[in-house]
Amino acid sequence: MRRFFVKEIDPATDEVIIKGREAHHIGSVLRMGRGDRLHLMDGEGHHFLAVILEAGKRGVRTRIESRISPPQPCSIKTIICQALLKGGHFEYVIQKTSELGVSAVIPFFSDRTVVRLDRKGLESRMKRWTEIARESAKQSGRDFPMTIEPPVDFTELVSRWGRAACIRLLLWEDEDRCDLKGFLRTLEPMNMITALVGPEGGFTGAEVKWAGEAGFSVVSIGDRILRADTAAVALAAILQYEAGCLSRGGMHSGGSDHFNKNI
Numbered sequence: 001m002r003r004f005f006v007k008e009i010d011p012a013t014d015e016v017i018i019k020g021r022e023a024h025h026i027g028s029v030l031r032m033g034r035g036d037r038l039h040l041m042d043g044e045g046h047h048f049l050a051v052i053l054e055a056g057k058r059g060v061r062t063r064i065e066s067r068i069s070p071p072q073p074c075s076i077k078t079i080i081c082q083a084l085l086k087g088g089h090f091e092y093v094i095q096k097t098s099e100l101g102v103s104a105v106i107p108f109f110s111d112r113t114v115v116r117l118d119r120k121g122l123e124s125r126m127k128r129w130t131e132i133a134r135e136s137a138k139q140s141g142r143d144f145p146m147t148i149e150p151p152v153d154f155t156e157l158v159s160r161w162g163r164a165a166c167i168r169l170l171l172w173e174d175e176d177r178c179d180l181k182g183f184l185r186t187l188e189p190m191n192m193i194t195a196l197v198g199p200e201g202g203f204t205g206a207e208v209k210w211a212g213e214a215g216f217s218v219v220s221i222g223d224r225i226l227r228a229d230t231a232a233v234a235l236a237a238i239l240q241y242e243a244g245c246l247s248r249g250g251m252h253s254g255g256s257d258h259f260n261k262n263i
Contacts, residue, residue, distance in 0.1 A: 009040060033055050036052045083228065105133075111206075
């Protein structure tokens with residue numbers, strides 16, 4: 001069933017008028033009409049089954065038929081800090097990590113980041129990224145769209161999160177002492193993970209050293225050298241799976257016994 005975000009849904013009122021972009025998408029793009037049913041979300045965790053009464057130029061008039069039980073949230077909050085990438089690769093990271101249930105993506109500039117944005121470019125990108133997160137949230141049935149923060153410098157990012165009360169890791173292809181699997185088996189109880197993923201050229205040795213000194217654990221995900229966007233999505237999938245967020249009905253119970261026990 002198609003899902004749509006609609007602000008200010010009043011469950012005490014039978015009818016909801018959908019306007020703007022969502023109404024255009026329903027009526028003009030999807031060609032939905034009277035009698036078709038929709039899954040409405042208000043962005044605050046409330047879900048409703050509604051039926052279309054009328055679709056016209058002034059909007060889509062619907063009637064709420066019942067509440068829908070929302071999916072259970074993941075027991076651990078995952079934040080992916082991704083260096084800005086060229087072309088559509090960063091948009092790919094946003095889309096796929098959003099579908100996987102990541103709570104937030106924080107873009108950053110590092111020594112080897114190729115992309116540089118002026119104020120106008122940043123505003124345009126932020127608008128685009130936010131829309132991608134919103135659309136992927138609808139597609140995957142999330143209660144809330146993933147948060148996209150404005151880009152920051154690597155040093156500012158590390159200073160901000162280096163002493164935070166969360167699991168902190170930096171993914172580095174040259175790390176040969178600690179892999180992600182082993183790292184996850186050593187965790188103390190925690191409800192949030194913040195992970196740093198570098199740009200196309202990877203992190204510099206100086207950046208890795210500084211992050212390590214600031215409290216980040218440096219890990220790898222094996223011998224394969226992945227592209228930056230692939231690495232971010234693979235990392236998000238592994239963390240969500242190990243936390244139990246990708247099992248049906250198991251969002252609160254956790255994934256593997258050891259990881260669940262330690263988180």
